[in-house]
Amino acid sequence: MNQDPKFPIGKFEPEENYTLVQLKQFIQDIKAFPAQVKSELFRLGEEGLETPYRDGGWTARQVIHHCADSHFNSFMRFKLALTEDTPTIKPYHENLWAEQIDYSLPVESSLMILEGLHQRWVALLENLESGDLKRTFYHPEMKSEISLERTIALYSWHCRHHLGHLKLIQIGKNI
Structure with missing residues (x-):
């Protein structure tokens, strides 16, 4: 693991293109995530x-709820990109979402979301054709088009990134 607890597996570094072997591994990472969590x-x-993964970081509870929200948003972006021509997606303020009352609830609801959502998402991902991987959505904050293949790589990283956060938590002391 990386020495920086904010980015335990390092920052996401997109590549220009991805091989089918890479994409299959990324999809497996996404598939395995709910069970790993x-x-x-x-x-x-x-x-x-209730333990944060680092000083000033989210608690494990917040990380789990964030993943459900983030992955749900990503799934919707996939569906939009597959059914529309370069749709503009709606960004959201994840830190403000993490302050909402639902982030204090038990994690079981978000675990159920992750399990069901990942089952549907992986079925969709495993059946994409090569042309589908090149489809894009427009991200207004980034001011660029983002391909679905890059988004698959990003969410493989996102799963491993937040799993890394959970693994940093040592019971009885903050990191």
Whole structure:
């Protein structure tokens, strides 16, 4: 793991193109994520849910709820890009979302979202054709078109990134 607890696996660095082998691995990362999160939550227990992964960082509970929100948004972006010509997506303020009351709820609801959503998302990803991978959406904050293949790579990284955060949590002390 990286020494920076904010980016335990390093920052996302997109490539110009991705091979089919890479994309298959990225999809496997996305597929495995809900089970990996459940395993980490078992290790953390209730005390660990309230523990931030670093000083000033989110708690495990906030990380889980964030992943459900973020992955749901990404799934919707995929559906829009597959059914419209370069749709403009709606960004959201994830830090403000993490301050909402639903982020204090038990994580089981977000785990159910992740399990069901990832099942549907992976089915969609595994059946994309090469032309689908090049489809794009427009991201107004980035002021650029983002391809679905890049988004698959990003969310593979996103899964591993937040799993890395959960793994940093040591019960009984903050990192």
